[in-house]
Amino acid sequence: MSIKTYAVAIRDVLAQEMRRDQNVFLMGEDIAEQGGIFGCTRDLLQEFGDKRVRNTPISENTFVGAGVGAASVGMRPVVELMYMDFLYLAMDQILNQAAKMRYMFGGKVKVPLVVRGQQGIGRGNAGQHSQSVESLLMHIPGLKVVCPSTPADAAGLLRTAIRDDNPVVFIEHKALYATKGEVPDDPEFSVPFGKSNVVREGKDVTIVGNYLYLGKALEAADLLEKEGISAEVIDPRTLVPLDTDTIVESVRKTGRLVTVHEAHRTMGFGTEIAAQVTEKAFKYLDAPPARVGAKMCTLPFNLGLENAVVPQVADIVEAAKSVLYRM
Amino acid sequence: MSIKTYAVAIRDVLAQEMRRDQNVFLMGEDIAEQGGIFGCTRDLLQEFGDKRVRNTPISENTFVGAGVGAASVGMRPVVELMYMDFLYLAMDQILNQAAKMRYMFGGKVKVPLVVRGQQGIGRGNAGQHSQSVESLLMHIPGLKVVCPSTPADAAGLLRTAIRDDNPVVFIEHKALYATKGEVPDDPEFSVPFGKSNVVREGKDVTIVGNYLYLGKALEAADLLEKEGISAEVIDPRTLVPLDTDTIVESVRKTGRLVTVHEAHRTMGFGTEIAAQVTEKAFKYLDAPPARVGAKMCTLPFNLGLENAVVPQVADIVEAAKSVLYRM
Amino acid sequence: MTKPDKKYSRETLLNIYTVMKQIRLFEETAFRFFQENKLRGSVHLCIGQEAISASVTELLDDDDYITSTHRGHGHGIAKSRDLKSAFAELMGKQTGFCHGRGGSMHICDLDKGNLGANAIVGGGLPIAVGGALAQKMRNTDRVTVPFFSDGASNQGTFHESMNLASVWKLPVIFVCENNGFGISVPISQSTSVKDIAVRASAYDMPGYVVDGNDVFSILNAFEKALSRARAGEGPSLIEAKTYRWKGHWTGDPEVYRTREEVAAWMEKCPIKRFREYLLSNKIAKEEELDAIDEQAAADVAEAAQFALDSPEPDPAHVMDGMYVEGAYPI
Amino acid sequence: MTKPDKKYSRETLLNIYTVMKQIRLFEETAFRFFQENKLRGSVHLCIGQEAISASVTELLDDDDYITSTHRGHGHGIAKSRDLKSAFAELMGKQTGFCHGRGGSMHICDLDKGNLGANAIVGGGLPIAVGGALAQKMRNTDRVTVPFFSDGASNQGTFHESMNLASVWKLPVIFVCENNGFGISVPISQSTSVKDIAVRASAYDMPGYVVDGNDVFSILNAFEKALSRARAGEGPSLIEAKTYRWKGHWTGDPEVYRTREEVAAWMEKCPIKRFREYLLSNKIAKEEELDAIDEQAAADVAEAAQFALDSPEPDPAHVMDGMYVEGAYPI
Numbered sequence A, B: 001m002s003i004k005t006y007a008v009a010i011r012d013v014l015a016q017e018m019r020r021d022q023n024v025f026l027m028g029e030d031i032a033e034q035g036g037i038f039g040c041t042r043d044l045l046q047e048f049g050d051k052r053v054r055n056t057p058i059s060e061n062t063f064v065g066a067g068v069g070a071a072s073v074g075m076r077p078v079v080e081l082m083y084m085d086f087l088y089l090a091m092d093q094i095l096n097q098a099a100k101m102r103y104m105f106g107g108k109v110k111v112p113l114v115v116r117g118q119q120g121i122g123r124g125n126a127g128q129h130s131q132s133v134e135s136l137l138m139h140i141p142g143l144k145v146v147c148p149s150t151p152a153d154a155a156g157l158l159r160t161a162i163r164d165d166n167p168v169v170f171i172e173h174k175a176l177y178a179t180k181g182e183v184p185d186d187p188e189f190s191v192p193f194g195k196s197n198v199v200r201e202g203k204d205v206t207i208v209g210n211y212l213y214l215g216k217a218l219e220a221a222d223l224l225e226k227e228g229i230s231a232e233v234i235d236p237r238t239l240v241p242l243d244t245d246t247i248v249e250s251v252r253k254t255g256r257l258v259t260v261h262e263a264h265r266t267m268g269f270g271t272e273i274a275a276q277v278t279e280k281a282f283k284y285l286d287a288p289p290a291r292v293g294a295k296m297c298t299l300p301f302n303l304g305l306e307n308a309v310v311p312q313v314a315d316i317v318e319a320a321k322s323v324l325y326r327m
Numbered sequence C, D: 001m002t003k004p005d006k007k008y009s010r011e012t013l014l015n016i017y018t019v020m021k022q023i024r025l026f027e028e029t030a031f032r033f034f035q036e037n038k039l040r041g042s043v044h045l046c047i048g049q050e051a052i053s054a055s056v057t058e059l060l061d062d063d064d065y066i067t068s069t070h071r072g073h074g075h076g077i078a079k080s081r082d083l084k085s086a087f088a089e090l091m092g093k094q095t096g097f098c099h100g101r102g103g104s105m106h107i108c109d110l111d112k113g114n115l116g117a118n119a120i121v122g123g124g125l126p127i128a129v130g131g132a133l134a135q136k137m138r139n140t141d142r143v144t145v146p147f148f149s150d151g152a153s154n155q156g157t158f159h160e161s162m163n164l165a166s167v168w169k170l171p172v173i174f175v176c177e178n179n180g181f182g183i184s185v186p187i188s189q190s191t192s193v194k195d196i197a198v199r200a201s202a203y204d205m206p207g208y209v210v211d212g213n214d215v216f217s218i219l220n221a222f223e224k225a226l227s228r229a230r231a232g233e234g235p236s237l238i239e240a241k242t243y244r245w246k247g248h249w250t251g252d253p254e255v256y257r258t259r260e261e262v263a264a265w266m267e268k269c270p271i272k273r274f275r276e277y278l279l280s281n282k283i284a285k286e287e288e289l290d291a292i293d294e295q296a297a298a299d300v301a302e303a304a305q306f307a308l309d310s311p312e313p314d315p316a317h318v319m320d321g322m323y324v325e326g327a328y329p330i
């Protein structure tokens, strides 16, 4: 075990996987000399050279597409999008090509591509640099969608992503890069896709959250405890595949569900979780699932405004109390 | 009243609005001489000339973006995307620019842009020409999202869209173009956004569907009636704004909800409706809402396969019976 | 006909002739099947453009790659030399290249280096860049040929792919089949230059305008581009001027052109011209070419029959091919 | 300094000087504020590049449009000549151009023809094409100037916008401020040509390479492009070679260049050069320019103070501006 930041955890797995498999290589803006704007590829140029650590022009659709093409002939590219907001420029190559290629080609090709990058608030970057895109990607079949909330999950899930034979969108959070945690040193350490993580056990209400909202859900759980409410906190970790079973099991026990995320509330992934849990655990539910998410408002630059758009710990507490009819 | 096809209903409103307002103009691929691949701009070149009916190069991101720019200085462009699947090429201009411009600029600009085009199955066009995109667009604030299921709604909602001062994505369905219906002749006839349409009244189960699945929901209702089940069928018509009140009111009466659409089931718009209804009418629900939608599978070319991916009338009937515990 | 810069074997030339003929007959049969309602979907025929696919692929090996377009039957047949899997795919059959999941616009054959047709105009260009990148990273001297047409040359991906291939000196040979139209839109309405090949200079790579209905005009330029690419010196752009005889798709009303224009281009039939060359240069006799024609007709008929006789894919296995694991991984 | 092709009034020249100076001081103050933690977010300074914004906008009117970039303070100040609203926006205040909703990367001023800065590299180009289209459809002789830098010239939108503007003969003057880098990536690693202006030939429009640190080099080319655009003859591309003195953003470690390189470019300071020109050509006296400098310093200080004193936007009204109706229309 080592204590690492989320950013270093990512970087180390990239390095380990590149050492292990010659087919793994990196492309993206400013990933070489600069080591990535957030440092996730720091020093990799030095170790692996400019053939395998490739700075790209600012041509998102094409360098992602080059990843699709290289993957389709057996390479294992890991492509960095500097901000996930730029996914919208590469949407054709991700949704029309990467996600569909294998199926349209009758299952005759594998596309072991990883597109990774960061999203979210935390640096005052305003509307075009602060979005959460994970929910959108869940609707189009063919991708896997990964959302690590801790350094260990970042490491373990990234290894799984790189070794997966399907295209994976691996979404980091900019405000987590500096957070620290224990990460196993084993270069085979991995976290499987499709296993939600029960981060805190409880019996009165189930709270599902990720990224910054895993931490905030835990804070909320502490506050709730003081009021005699025991909250179970679950991190879904991957949205495709999505392990609802673990969540359903929890709700069977607690009878209450709160979902929380930084993504906009309408059609945020909490909506899917709420719907699935309602389908699968209807008779256990003592209250309708409560969805907490960002207002349907573009992310503003001003900090006070930004805080008014994204959920706060108090909102989670309130939602938990509301499903317990304790308002 | 005239009997018109869905395609002609659209064309006629385009013409009427262009006559009324010099600022309204059209851009898109093959919309001039060709009159649009589906005929929605037929003969408009002859009446309005090539300044206002503009064939574009195959440059989706840029001609949509040109629409954003022109709209921001007071024009009212109506931009055709030949297939909504090509939205993924213009995603930056739609989600990062059109949707956010007004907010990022402090409310100081209006972007009265309409992006219209068709989607869906019906012509054996396979994975990259058969998708449903409406659900994706609901997650990003700043747009309005319109889904007409009948010729009259196509006409009335398109007029509202063109006169709306916000960016609107107006999504037609290719398999509806040839369907006929009564359309008011009044050149001021419009259908407001945010009013779900109760197309058939019933008391046992509420079925929400649109496009082809409005028709199929009505077929299902007929079949259910034979088994003594009375289904209410509702067409949401606009997804942003979404009128859940009408649906909730219906569910308060029926106690059961089925949503159905051609869009993929996971994170399809039925998910949002199910979640909202659960929140607002939990105690009236006798069963969890049932969501019917396409499998999480790329749309295949082969017809038998395609039919296996999208829902069938029998699936709606079955879902209705399941929420009535009559299986 | 242009003079060849180099001497080709009789076998090479007859292969090109054969493939052109196969494509022509394949497309004519597909057209008939469409009219007879045996085919669904959009079917984009390449009649008139056969010389480009046939000539280019004859200089490639199985481990050289191509990417193709919505108008991809010719590319696919030429690269794979497999009429049956192509016809079966057009009919959505289990025996098709894509087991019926792709249809006309998604013909692919990874084993033979066809990285796939693409229904997104310009969508194949970045994928081709990726294929070439893999070739370069593996230190092979293999090349990748993205086929595309004039309309695609106005997509952002054209620019980005040309630039990236040039900056990274990738072995890409961009082959633009300029047939004068994107559906109904003539290049004068969509494209700011008359010769798309001039755009090569914006990326510091060679650009060639060739007669796309003339096998040797194509081969001469392609050989140059090929040597450059195989030598690791980087990409080239070839613009082959040609014309499609049929409508954009099988149901096209063709409001945008005159019969005279079509007739004038039919005069420049690439197959007829090449046949005359083969005869007048005594490379083959009339009877030999007739025999090839007959064989091609038999092969296409056999492929069509194979497609007709082939089973439909089983809807019970509809999800097969979605993920490597099989179905949706939930 | 290049010789001007035409005689400019003293007022014009002093305006350009003033605006350059204001931008310089504005950026220096912003930098200081960032270091003092008074500003949040990414702040991209244009110190060293001031001549381009100041010169180009001096030839424009309020109903000519510009679009701008993430590095947009200079463009915005030059077009609006409003330091206060700009500084207030940098600080996210209610009195800013965007009421604090946009910040540094989204400065805009529709009333003065700034259709907005854009945090998406290349995102402003299509919007500029749309602005110019509106101008042309309204039969004005107004023009639109999208500013962008070398990195953006590799985006698909550059290609598509250049092509569309050319095909439609739109009054667009594409101004590429080539400062040699996209963040840490030098153009040699990203761009297949040395002079971005050569790309104009791919769209059949004039292309000019100018010295972006030399007011008259810029003005001479811009006048030609402007006459062409105002006369309805179509777009032009101007590449202004320049350099940014500060890092890409305020926290940039600048691993990609040497101090010597920066110092060499500082020698070519556009303000210093223009000041010397004004003095040696006796257009203004030392004291007059000193007075302008002092006034600019006072104006910038006043703007900064205005921003500091301005109220924060009210979180209770956070949704204001989302839809024309106000909040989310559910």
Ligand SMILES: Cc1ncc(C[n+]2csc(CCOP(=O)(O)OP(=O)(O)O)c2C)c(N)n1
Binding pocket: B029, B058, B060, B082, B086, B089, C069, C070, C071, C119, C120, C121, C122, C148, C149, C150, C151, C152, C153, C179, C181, C182, C183, C248
């Ligand atoms: C991104 C995208 N935009 C539009 C279309 C619709 N479309 C299909 S083919 C075509 C014309 C393509 O023209 P060109 O590239 O010249 O190819 P050609 O048909 O001449 O072979 C268009 C506009 C598409 N398939 N993809």
Ligand SMILES: Cc1ncc(C[n+]2csc(CCOP(=O)(O)OP(=O)(O)O)c2C)c(N)n1
Binding pocket: A029, A058, A060, A082, A086, A089, D069, D070, D071, D119, D120, D121, D122, D148, D149, D150, D151, D152, D153, D179, D181, D182, D183, D248
């Ligand atoms: C579409 C997109 N890709 C990447 C970025 C991240 N980014 C911000 S500025 C920049 C470099 C831009 O280079 P250039 O266009 O030369 O502008 P300069 O910074 O030199 O003014 C990059 C890559 C972005 N904002 N938008």
Ligand SMILES: [Mg+2]
Binding pocket: C149, C150, C151, C177, C178, C179, C180, C181, C182, C183
């Ligand atoms: Mg063409």
Ligand SMILES: [Mg+2]
Binding pocket: D149, D150, D151, D177, D178, D179, D180, D181, D182, D183
């Ligand atoms: Mg630059």
